[in-house]
Amino acid sequence: MWNVIADLRTAVIAGVAAVLFLLWLAHRQPRNIPPGPRGWPLLGYLPKLILSDDVPVTLTKEAQRYGEVMSVNLAGQLVVVLTSPRAVKEAFYNPDVSSRPYNNLYHTLVPNGKGVATCSGQDWSVQRKFCQSMFNSFGIGKSSFEDSITTEAASLVKEMRSYKERPFNPTALFCNAVSNITCSVTFGKRFEYSDPRFQKLLASLIRVFEVMGSGGAVQFLPIAQKLTFLPSYKELLSRVGSIMKFIRGEVEAHRRDFDPDNCLDFIDTYLNKIRSQSGADATSPLNPDNLLVTIFELFMAGSDTTSCSLRWALLFMMAHPEVQAGVQQELDDVVGRNRLPRLSDLPNLPYTESTILEILRVRVIAPLPMPHRASKQTQILGYHIPKDTLVIENLWALCRKESVWKDADTFDPSRFLKDGKVSSLREKLSVFGIGRRACFGEKLARMELFIFFSFLLHQFTFKKPEGAPPITLKSTNGFVVAPLPYQTCAVSRD
Numbered sequence: 001m002w003n004v005i006a007d008l009r010t011a012v013i014a015g016v017a018a019v020l021f022l023l024w025l026a027h028r029q030p031r032n033i034p035p036g037p038r039g040w041p042l043l044g045y046l047p048k049l050i051l052s053d054d055v056p057v058t059l060t061k062e063a064q065r066y067g068e069v070m071s072v073n074l075a076g077q078l079v080v081v082l083t084s085p086r087a088v089k090e091a092f093y094n095p096d097v098s099s100r101p102y103n104n105l106y107h108t109l110v111p112n113g114k115g116v117a118t119c120s121g122q123d124w125s126v127q128r129k130f131c132q133s134m135f136n137s138f139g140i141g142k143s144s145f146e147d148s149i150t151t152e153a154a155s156l157v158k159e160m161r162s163y164k165e166r167p168f169n170p171t172a173l174f175c176n177a178v179s180n181i182t183c184s185v186t187f188g189k190r191f192e193y194s195d196p197r198f199q200k201l202l203a204s205l206i207r208v209f210e211v212m213g214s215g216g217a218v219q220f221l222p223i224a225q226k227l228t229f230l231p232s233y234k235e236l237l238s239r240v241g242s243i244m245k246f247i248r249g250e251v252e253a254h255r256r257d258f259d260p261d262n263c264l265d266f267i268d269t270y271l272n273k274i275r276s277q278s279g280a281d282a283t284s285p286l287n288p289d290n291l292l293v294t295i296f297e298l299f300m301a302g303s304d305t306t307s308c309s310l311r312w313a314l315l316f317m318m319a320h321p322e323v324q325a326g327v328q329q330e331l332d333d334v335v336g337r338n339r340l341p342r343l344s345d346l347p348n349l350p351y352t353e354s355t356i357l358e359i360l361r362v363r364v365i366a367p368l369p370m371p372h373r374a375s376k377q378t379q380i381l382g383y384h385i386p387k388d389t390l391v392i393e394n395l396w397a398l399c400r401k402e403s404v405w406k407d408a409d410t411f412d413p414s415r416f417l418k419d420g421k422v423s424s425l426r427e428k429l430s431v432f433g434i435g436r437r438a439c440f441g442e443k444l445a446r447m448e449l450f451i452f453f454s455f456l457l458h459q460f461t462f463k464k465p466e467g468a469p470p471i472t473l474k475s476t477n478g479f480v481v482a483p484l485p486y487q488t489c490a491v492s493r494d
C-alpha cells in the first residue's frame, strides 16, 4: 500500500516537474538578448510605462542601469530600446531592422493601403524612392522651392499682424501655415486661414497626435491592436477616417481634371505613374490605395511636427528675451530692415541657426519615434535580436547625453557656436532619426523652420501678454511632444 502511494507521489512530482520544464522551455528568453528590467508577470514592463509621467525619461533612467541596448517585455512583445548613436547606427542601417510593425488603424480604413512611413519591404523601398525623387524634382531643400515657403511665411506674418498686438494662441496659425506647404506639394494648392473645412481637418490632425499619447510606440504592440473597443481607439478611427475622406476628395478631383502633360503636384505625378505602368506591372506598390495612405502620412508627418517646433520656438523666445534680441540683432545686421531673410542668408546667420538647433535639441518633438521591426533574426552590438522584435531609438536620451551636451537641460544656443560659426556639434544632433528610415522630410522641415522663424523674428518681438500666467516650458504627453497651450503678443518691430 505504502509503495503505491510513494509511486503515485513520485509520478505526480515527476509530472509537475515535466510540465514546469516544458513551460520554462516555452517561455525562456533566448540567450544573449539585451538586458533590461523584468516587470510584471504577463504584462511585463507595460504597466510601468503606462503609469510613467514621462516615458522617454523613464526609459533613459533604465538605460543608465542596463546599457545602450536594453530590452523590455511589453505584454509579451520584446522591445529593444537604443540610447547611443553607435547602437542606433548599427541597428538602423541594417536592412533586417528596417521594417515597421503591423498597424490595424490604417488597415481598417484602407484595407490594401500601404504608405511610406508604416509599411515594410519592397512596398516601402519603392514608395520611398518614388516619393524622394518627386520631392527632389519639386526642388525641396533647394532655393528653387524657397518661394513656396516665403509666400506662406508672408501670409503668416500678415495673419499675426491682424491681431494688432493683442494676445493669440499661435497653434492653429502654425499648423495652417506648415500644412499649406505640404498641401502645395501634394494637392498643388493652399488653404486660407479662414477656411472652416480646412480648420476642422487641422483640429483633427492635432487631436490624432494627442490621442496617440507619448506611448505612441505602444500603438504598435500586438496587444494594442486588440483594444479596438477603447473610446480612444474609436476617436482615432473617426478622426483619421475624416482626414482620409478629405484626401480621397482631393485625389478624386485630381483624377477628374487629370492632364498627363501638365503634372504639377504630387498627386498628378503619382497618378501619371500609375497610368504609365497599368497592365505592365499590376502588382506595383505604386497604386491608388497606396497613394491615399502615402499622402495621409506625408500630411501627418509633415504638419504637426514642424508646426510644433515653431510653437516651441516662440515660447523659448518669450522665456529668453536675451536670445530673441540676439537673433533680431543678427538679422538686422545681416539682412537689414529693407528686405526679408532668404535661404542664402543662412550661412551668415550662425546665431539664428544655433538657436533653431538648440530648440530642436532641448525639446525633441519625436523623442520615441515609430518603432522598427526586425524582419529576421539579427544582432545589435553583439546582442541577439529575435525576428519580430520591435526596436526603438530613444532620441530624447541621445539629445541629453552629458558627455556631448554639457548642462543638457539648459537652453543655450551658444553651445553650437565656435569661432563665430556653427560648429561640428550640429552633426551630432539626431532629432530626425538615423539610418535607412530616417526622416524623409528633413530638408523640407529645416527650410521651413529657418524661413518661418527668421521671418517672424525679423518682423515681430514676441511677448507674454500682460496678466497671462507665468511661462511654462512643460510639455504635453503626445506622440509629438508639444508645449502646453499658450498666448503670445506679436509686437511689430517697424
Ligand code: HEM
Pocket: 092, 116, 117, 118, 128, 182, 297, 298, 299, 301, 302, 303, 305, 306, 309, 365, 366, 369, 370, 371, 431, 432, 433, 434, 436, 437, 438, 439, 440, 441, 442, 444, 445
Ligand atoms: C521638425 C520636423 C520633423 C521632425 C523632428 C521629424 C522627425 C522624424 C523622425 C524622428 C522620424 C522617424 C525615423 C525612424 O523611424 O527611424 C521621421 C520619419 C518620417 N518623417 Fe519626419 N520629422 C519632421 C518633419 C517631417 C516633414 C516636414 C515630413 C514630410 C513632409 C516628414 C516625413 C517623414 C516620413 C514620411 C517619415 C517616415 C520615413 C520612413 O519610414 O521611411 N517629416 N521623422
